[in-house]
Amino acid sequence: MSTANEKQRTPGGVRWLDKLLPLLGITLVTGGFILLTWFAYLWLTPQAAPYRYQLIEEGKSNKFPELELDSWPELTISKYEIQTAELDQPVAQAYFGQRDNGPPVLLNWQNHTGEPLIALERKPSELSALATAISKHTPPDALILAWWDTSRQIHLLTERNTLFNGHLNEPLLIPARWQHSSEAIRAYEDHIAHASPSTEERAQFQRFTEALLHAPEAGIAQLRELTGPHQQAYLVIHVTDLYKLGLMHSDKFGVAYKNFAMTGNIHGLITHMKVEMKEHNYSTYTLQSLSDQDIRAFFLTDEQSADTLLARMLPFTDKTPPPDLQAAQLVYQQGGYWVYKLP
Numbered sequence: 093m094s095t096a097n098e099k100q101r102t103p104g105g106v107r108w109l110d111k112l113l114p115l116l117g118i119t120l121v122t123g124g125f126i127l128l129t130w131f132a133y134l135w136l137t138p139q140a141a142p143y144r145y146q147l148i149e150e151g152k153s154n155k156f157p158e159l160e161l162d163s164w165p166e167l168t169i170s171k172y173e174i175q176t177a178e179l180d181q182p183v184a185q186a187y188f189g190q191r192d193n194g195p196p197v198l199l200n201w202q203n204h205t206g207e208p209l210i211a212l213e214r215k216p217s218e219l220s221a222l223a224t225a226i227s228k229h230t231p232p233d234a235l236i237l238a239w240w241d242t243s244r245q246i247h248l249l250t251e252r253n254t255l256f257n258g259h260l261n262e263p264l265l266i267p268a269r270w271q272h273s274s275e276a277i278r279a280y281e282d283h284i285a286h287a288s289p290s291t292e293e294r295a296q297f298q299r300f301t302e303a304l305l306h307a308p309e310a311g312i313a314q315l316r317e318l319t320g321p322h323q324q325a326y327l328v329i330h331v332t333d334l335y336k337l338g339l340m341h342s343d344k345f346g347v348a349y350k351n352f353a354m355t356g357n358i359h360g361l362i363t364h365m366k367v368e369m370k371e372h373n374y375s376t377y378t379l380q381s382l383s384d385q386d387i388r389a390f391f392l393t394d395e396q397s398a399d400t401l402l403a404r405m406l407p408f409t410d411k412t413p414p415p416d417l418q419a420a421q422l423v424y425q426q427g428g429y430w431v432y433k434l435p
Contacts, residue, residue, distance in 0.1 A: 141280035142273050143183065145172040159187055159200055160220045164249060167191060169199075174210075184209055189248055195259075195286040197248045198241065208265040210281070211241065212332040213382055218427035222328070223249035225424050225431070230326060235319055237434075238328035239336065240297060244287075246328065255318060258289025260297050263339035304329075304337055304402040305344050308419035311401030315434060327420065329405055331380045331428040334390045337402055345400060346393030348372070354387055365389055376408040380428050405430055 149171040153161040156169050168190045173182035184203050188196035199219065201211035226236065227250045236246050236254045240262070243254040261281050264274055282288055289297075296318060303314035319325040338347035352364055365377055374391040375398050382388055392398050398411060405414055405422075414422050414430060424431035 139273055139276040141277045142270050143174050143176045145186065145284055146175050146182075147171070148173050153189070156187065159216045161189070161199075161216075161249075163220065163224065164189075167248075170196060186210075191248060194248070196284070197244045198285075199245060199248075205267075207267050208335075209267065210265055212265070212335060214330065214332065215381065215383075215427055218429055219245060220249075221426045222246070222424075222429045222431070225426070226250045226252060226326075226328075229424070231324060233324070235323050235325045236328060237300065237315060237319065237325060239330070239333050240289075242328055242330055242333075255300070256289075256293060256297055257287070258293050259285035259287040260289050260294065262294075262297065262301075263336055265336075265339070301337060301340055304333075305341055305400050307399060308401045308404050308417060312419045312434060319434065325434045326423070327405075327432045327434060329402060329430050329432075331378060331390060331406055333402060334378075334392075334406070338397075344396075345402075346397045347390060348374070348393065349388055349390045351382070351386055351388050354385055361387070376411055378406050378408045405432060 147170060149155075151169060153159065153164050153167045153169050156171065159169065161167060161169070170188045170190070172186045172188070174184040174186060175182055181204070183205050184201060186198060186202075187200040189199045190196045198211060200216050201213060203209050203211075203213055223246060226246060230236075230252065232252070234252060236243065236250075236252050238246060238254065238256070240256040240258065240260040243256040244259070246252060247254045247257060259282055261278055264278060266274065266277060270277065299314065299318060303311045303318075305311070306314060315325075315327065334347050335349055338345045350368060352361060355361070368374065368389070369377065369391065372391070372393070375394055377389050377391045380388040380390065392403060392408065397403060398408060401419070404412065404417055405420075407413055414425075417432075420432040420434055422430065423433050
């Protein structure tokens, strides 16, 4: 039994519900579509790198005497500061060199942090001296083998043929807290360098690094496979290649490094090295001069690492000196750079 009031309310209530339910359904569907679109955007949109390059100065090489590139007046140099959102001060400085319309090449990197970041520091004077020596003492058709970043520098300054010309970006030197952004960082660095390597070049570089892990004779033979048996070729290595090789092949090459202040007390410095080796059970070490105030020690963690081609081409304590290497001929040495002629 229904009352008169109920009969009067029912038609209006039904009409209201008839309108409300479809409206709620449309709202829910629309909201779900918006959420799916937003999640798809987040999934497909590349994550931004946690830092950015800020151009602060540009000009010819004579405008930047700190790079010691007076012999290359035609180069255009761009100086950048590397900024992060978390710090007010730049975390690094970078100098790129460019010839005509060619891609920019990183020539110098100054790290202001206490951990590896993008590149390892080298003295600018050593690079200019190396390039001058290569230009004077190697034939124009010689092929230069070196780590990809060194190869790009040599090609820019000497215009010699180098096996690697692309921005390979291996290994990626970033702090542990940035590892989740590694793909974004790789994409950003490729964008800055304007040079993307081919798949073939990546495969060749992998074989190059593997050759450095072999015993000297076997390693040189594998390098010769990359160059061809009759091509006049030179291998350029730098002491910082030790750390990069260790990152790429941590299961086969154990290396660590630590910076020390130059106090003028050489005996005290040697004592520090011995303490470091004893504490961590390192096998041997070699040194890199960073400046008049700082020096860097590279430690090999085991004898297997010390017997590799790369290690044998550098001066490690209590090991056979590089001039005694039989597999290749040492032809030049300047600071952290060592140049060998492949037989």
